[in-house]
């Protein structure tokens with residue numbers, strides 16, 4: 001049975017008027033190009049270079065996400081001799097409580113080193129940034145990257161081959177020739193932490209970083225329910241049958257394209273725990289004890305042996321929903 005607990009923070013906060021007014025404001029900016037253009041003049045911007053976000057090293061040696069004022073970016077463009085029209089390529093990704101609009105902009109057409117010097121930062125691969133930024137910043141930066149990538153990959157109408165035109169907020173693209181409106185897309189993906197009641201099952205693909213194990217994941221096929229995808233993926237990948245599933249939470253995942261990860265816990269039939277890998281997707285899968293999982297959760301970064309390889313298995317970083325499912329499972333195994 002798929003149970004959906006109503007415990008999202010959104011449901012708890014949506015009656016606050018500041019939340020409603022923020023959402024209404026953002027809705028207006030998506031619908032009204034002129035209002036959005038005006039909001040851009042006094043907004044803030046996250047910068048990307050070929051989809052790598054700009055990060056700044058703090059005095060403590062950690063990394064943060066520099067949120068630049070649009071006016072500052074305008075000045076930087078000026079110093080580089082570039083037209084500030086480039087700012088119009090920004091996409092709207094949110095707004096502050098005081099209705100300062102937040103945008104993301106890819107400046108990949110400009111020289112990286114010069115930009116890094118002027119911005120006092122470094123453009124870093126998003127996979128690396130996952131390990132360096134706090135989770136709320138990762139969430140911001142993945143949202144911007146996903147929307148920018150969608151625009152970069154959807155410039156043409158698939159019916160006419162003509163260039164499409166975006167609105168100012170970047171929430172849609174229109175083909176003026178066919179009249180088709182395109183909206184940013186995400187693929188639904190299930191991710192399930194399978195348990196036999198005492199142990200949980202983790203697996204790795206050969207493309208994963210060395211030593212990393214994660215929960216089972218898979219794209220929803222056309223026409224499938226979430227429940228059907230969960231059962232099919234577990235059967236396909238490890239040859240097991242799920243007896244029950246429980247929804248836990250969801251997450252937007254930007255890699256390699258935008259996915260909506262639907263995170264669940266699954267229980268297998270007692271006595272039917274024999275793993276049978278099929279196909280080439282998984283390199284290895286096995287059952288892990290609570291103690292092994294607790295030790296892995298303690299490791300902040302993969303530990304290395306003398307040859308540079310991983311000395312012990314490790315799990316995805318705390319931002320990833322796989323990590324959250326594993327943490328949740330571990331906490332539920334502990335005696336009250």
Ligand SMILES: NC(=O)C1=CN([C@@H]2O[C@H](COP(=O)(O)OP(=O)(O)OC[C@H]3O[C@@H](n4cnc5c(N)ncnc54)[C@H](O)[C@@H]3O)[C@@H](O)[C@H]2O)C=CC1
Nearest residue numbers: 187189214217218219253255256259261316320321322323
């Ligand atoms: N946030 C997290 O904690 C985690 C996220 N993931 C993400 O979940 C996603 C799915 O996991 P996989 O095991 O790779 O999926 P999967 O088990 O469905 O296998 C991938 C294969 O499915 C096919 N496929 C069907 N629909 C597809 C679509 N819309 N896009 C791409 N391929 C499609 C392709 O042949 C592809 O090779 C991955 O993108 C991965 O990055 C995976 C584990 C943890």
Ligand SMILES: [Mg+2]
Nearest residue numbers: 216217218281
């Ligand atoms: Mg899979």
